Amino acid sequence: MTLQLQSAVSLKPFNTFGVDVQAQLFAEAHNDDDVRAALAYCAANTLPLMVIGGGSNLLLTGDVKALVLRMASRGIRIVREDCLEAIVEAEAGEPWHPFVQSCLELGLCGLENLSLIPGTVGAAPMQNIGAYGVEIKDVFHSLTALDRQTGELREFSLEECAFGYRDSLFKHETGRWLILRVRFVLSRVARLHLDYGPVRQRLDALGIAHPTPRDVSQAICAIRSEKLPDPAELGNAGSFFKNPLISAELAARIKVSYPGLVGYPQPDGQVKLAAGWLIEQAGWKGYREGDAGVHRLQSLVLVNYGRATGTQLLALARRIQADIVERFDVALEMEPNLY
Ligand code: FAD
Ligand code: NAP
Numbered sequence: 090m091t092l093q094l095q096s097a098v099s100l101k102p103f104n105t106f107g108v109d110v111q112a113q114l115f116a117e118a119h120n121d122d123d124v125r126a127a128l129a130y131c132a133a134n135t136l137p138l139m140v141i142g143g144g145s146n147l148l149l150t151g152d153v154k155a156l157v158l159r160m161a162s163r164g165i166r167i168v169r170e171d172c173l174e175a176i177v178e179a180e181a182g183e184p185w186h187p188f189v190q191s192c193l194e195l196g197l198c199g200l201e202n203l204s205l206i207p208g209t210v211g212a213a214p215m216q217n218i219g220a221y222g223v224e225i226k227d228v229f230h231s232l233t234a235l236d237r238q239t240g241e242l243r244e245f246s247l248e249e250c251a252f253g254y255r256d257s258l259f260k261h262e263t264g265r266w267l268i269l270r271v272r273f274v275l276s277r278v279a280r281l282h283l284d285y286g287p288v289r290q291r292l293d294a295l296g297i298a299h300p301t302p303r304d305v306s307q308a309i310c311a312i313r314s315e316k317l318p319d320p321a322e323l324g325n326a327g328s329f330f331k332n333p334l335i336s337a338e339l340a341a342r343i344k345v346s347y348p349g350l351v352g353y354p355q356p357d358g359q360v361k362l363a364a365g366w367l368i369e370q371a372g373w374k375g376y377r378e379g380d381a382g383v384h385r386l387q388s389l390v391l392v393n394y395g396r397a398t399g400t401q402l403l404a405l406a407r408r409i410q411a412d413i414v415e416r417f418d419v420a421l422e423m424e425p426n427l428y
Contacts, residue, residue, distance in 0.1 A: 092116050092126040094156070103159060104144035105207060107324030108399045112139075112157035118182070119161050121269060124235060127158045138237070139428065140267055142209030143184065146216065146326055148425045150399035160211050165191055168272065176230050178272045181211025185218075189306065197275035198302035199228035202282055205313045207320065207327070211268040215259050216424070217252040221309055222285030226252035230272040234259075237267055254361075255331050255424060281305055287312055318384055324393030325384065329406060330364040330421040343417055364421055365389035371412050381405045403427070 098115035101107055114136070118124045131138045137155040141147065162180035165188060169176040175197055179188050185208050189200045202223035206213075214232055217224050229252070232245050243266075251258040259266050279302050283289040291308040292300050300308070318325050340360040344350045347370060352360040368374065368388040375385040380397035382405075384390040391402055410421050 091119070092123045092130070094130070098157070100144070100149060100153065100157065103141060103157075104147045104149055104326075105320035105324060106148060106326050106393050106397075106399070106402065107320070107395075108149045108393065108397070108402070110149045110399065111152045113152070113154050114156040115159070116156065117159045117161040119163075121162075121235075123162075124158070124267060124269065125240070127156060128235075128237060128240065131156050142182070142212035143207050145207035145320065146212065146425050148326065148399050148402060148423075148427050150403055150427065153428060160209055162211075162269070164270075167195070173278060174274055174276050176272050176274050178270055179210040180270050181209060181268050183210040184208075185210060185213060192273075192275055193303050193306055196277060198277075198279050198281075199223075199273065199275040201302040201306040202285075202288075202309060204306040204309045210271050214250060214252075214257055214268060214271060215426075216255045217250075217257050219255065221288055222282045224252065224254075225273070226250070228273045228275060230274040232268055232271040234266040234268045237265055242269075254334070316387060318387070318390060318392060323384075324395075324397070325390050326425040328364070328389045328424055329391040330368075330389060330410075331424050332361050332364045333367075333419050333421060334359045334361050335419055336360070339418065343419075347417075362419065367413050367417055367419060367421070368409060371409075371416055373409055373412070376405075378405055383409070 093116055095115045098112045099109055100112050101109040116127055118127060127138060139153055139155040139157045141157060142160050160182040162182040164180040165183060166178050167175050168178045177192060186205050188210055189204050192200050202221040203218060206218055206220060213225050217226050229247050234243055234245060236243055288308060291312055292304060297304050337358055337360055340352050351363040351366045354360055365388045373383045374388040376383045379401060380394040381401040382392050382394060384392050391406060406423060413419055413421050
């Protein structure tokens, strides 16, 4: 058995909020055998198993009485290709952004809008990560997961993952599926998505009239670096709330009092609101309570100025949720996974 178990490990370096809690046991899985060894250990010792990747979508509210298994498996390979596209497989522990860059270096496009998202390949399907008009479902091929209940391997097709807006089957069947590797179908011919937010503007400003996928990746990295706090400098988990989907009727009602309301009509008739805009209108931007706060430039991002606990961050999030319900009659759903 190669699995190295450590006891009483601080999880501070393993969650981007930088919350300092302890794991009862901690180990890294470098391959499928390590994952199976961890599951066997937990079964034999009646201990829960908690799987993490980069810890960039977690809010830890206390010590974790479990074996925390950090996915550290590596490997990127082309499993099938022709002159138009390739299916690329990556192990769960591959860091996401370097994986995107590797695909671009191979001349494969489709992931460029998802540049600079923290975390791992294995966690990406959990919430169908998305940014700048692209979600992984748009280029997803299939994945291999281990059923923690039976120990069996299962292949999931695109349809079986039930991807939705920051959502998937895996988010609903919490703790059942351990994602081992993911496959994407990427194109050798550039089909760029430039019409979302400031992407095209940035390329225009750089004088790039005919961008390559790499140009798009670089533009998005630049925009993100300017707008988002770097977790290495200021603890955060990215957007803390999902953008709410509300009825067109409620959107119209809010617009009466707030003519500047930012809303995006959806194909099903609902309207997606920018949660950050609601929070900003309610006056929370830059708010600080001890070491827990709302980022001064990005109201959707809760930050840890140093020693905030997960409970303090959660309390702040709940106050914001209550305020947004009271002001706008809109319920904000938290995006990070709560433990
Ligand atoms: P973790 O936080 O470690 O885990 C998240 C959840 O997945 C947990 O429930 C964990 O148990 C589970 N999990 C992890 N690995 C596995 C596995 N192999 N099998 C089964 N379950 C697993 N998200 C976006 O969608 N779009 C963005 O643009 C974006 N930008 C961000 C920017 C910043 C600055 C930050 C801090 C976060 C951002 N996020 C964004 C959120 C986050 O980066 C993503 O959700 C990312 O996919 C989480 O990956 P992770 O490896 O860090 O997962
Ligand atoms: P932004 O460009 O300031 O836009 C604010 C919000 O409006 C975004 O959340 C986005 O929704 C929505 N939006 C903007 N243009 C849209 C369009 N053309 N059609 C539909 N919806 C539109 O957003 P931002 O905060 O700087 O983030 C940029 C992108 O990165 C967004 O896609 C965002 O989701 C993603 N991001 C995600 C996280 C995370 O942790 N989940 C963190 C940082 C950035 P969507 O969020 O639905 O795209």
